[in-house]
Amino acid sequence: MNSSVENNISEKKDFVVSSSSLKDVRSFSREVFSKVNLNQDLKDELVLAIAEAAQNIVKHAYQNQETDDKMEIKISLDNGELEIGFFDKGRPVDNSNVRHRKIDDVKPGGLGTFFIKQIMDAVVFKEGEKPWINHLILTKKINY
Amino acid sequence: MSYKITEENNISIVHLDGEIDMDVTEKAKEVIMPLIEAKKEVHLNLKDVQYMDSSGISVLIESHQKATELGTKVVLKDISKSVLKVIMMAKLEQILNLG
Numbered sequence: 407m408n409s410s411v412e413n414n415i416s417e418k419k420d421f422v423v424s425s426s427s428l429k430d431v432r433s434f435s436r437e438v439f440s441k442v443n444l445n446q447d448l449k450d451e452l453v454l455a456i457a458e459a460a461q462n463i464v465k466h467a468y469q470n471q472e473t474d475d476k477m478e479i480k481i482s483l484d485n486g487e488l489e490i491g492f493f494d495k496g497r498p499v500d501n502s503n504v505r506h507r508k509i510d511d512v513k514p515g516g517l518g519t520f521f522i523k524q525i526m527d528a529v530v531f532k533e534g535e536k537p538w539i540n541h542l543i544l545t546k547k548i549n550y
Numbered sequence: 551m552s553y554k555i556t557e558e559n560n561i562s563i564v565h566l567d568g569e570i571d572m573d574v575t576e577k578a579k580e581v582i583m584p585l586i587e588a589k590k591e592v593h594l595n596l597k598d599v600q601y602m603d604s605s606g607i608s609v610l611i612e613s614h615q616k617a618t619e620l621g622t623k624v625v626l627k628d629i630s631k632s633v634l635k636v637i638m639m640a641k642l643e644q645i646l647n648l649g
Contacts, residue, residue, distance in 0.1 A: 425573040432569075432601070450632060457603055461572050517604035517640055524639060 467496025570606035
């Protein structure tokens with residue numbers, strides 16, 4: 407096995423809550439996943455899921471308002487269990503309001519959550535521990 | 551994201567390049583919508599779009615719906631593998647015009 411490829415990682419990074427940060431979120435995610443032994447299609451899907459979740463923080467937790475607040479993204483892979491955590495200080499997320507649009511209802515919007523749910527095994531919202539307000543956890547079992 | 555518009559046989563061809571996310575959707579709409587509003591047939595060349603998220607897909611849906619409403623059409627051309635994958639994930643391959 408290539409010694410530069412790992413199967414266990416844990417990395418985190420802060421980003422300003424802004425749509426202009428989304429490309430940095432993708433770069434961070436790609437860099438982290440470049441260190442692990444996953445196929446490229448899966449890596450691309452995971453990057454999309456992470457970017458969609460970050461986008462939801464900008465759009466929903468902060469309602470597109472300009473802020474200096476940061477969100478934190480933590481990617482951990484431990485023995486095939488991938489966990490991606492998102493922490494923010496925006497408006498508390500009401501879990502019962504989080505839903506994707508019906509897929510046969512063709513209209514713009516609501517697709518991001520649909521993509522996340524298609525790509526990941528589980529999506530869990532928790533109350534964040536101080537200083538955070540929201541803590542979103544995406545998980546997926548990785549089969550090597 | 552960058553773009554180039556060319557005209558061929560009364561069809562406006564918009565070549566998009568780069569990554570299309572929430573940060574650039576307004577710019578993409580500013581490029582595409584006036585062409586549709588002028589009732590032109592619009593071809594979006596997506597060969598050089600390496601990444602598109604749900605916001606980019608929303609632009610494709612809005613463009614398609616606006617064009618249909620105005621009696622013209624938007625056709626997606628030379629779709630890159632990564633964009634096609636997202637279109638299929640959204641189950642839009644039967645709804646959008648893929649040329």
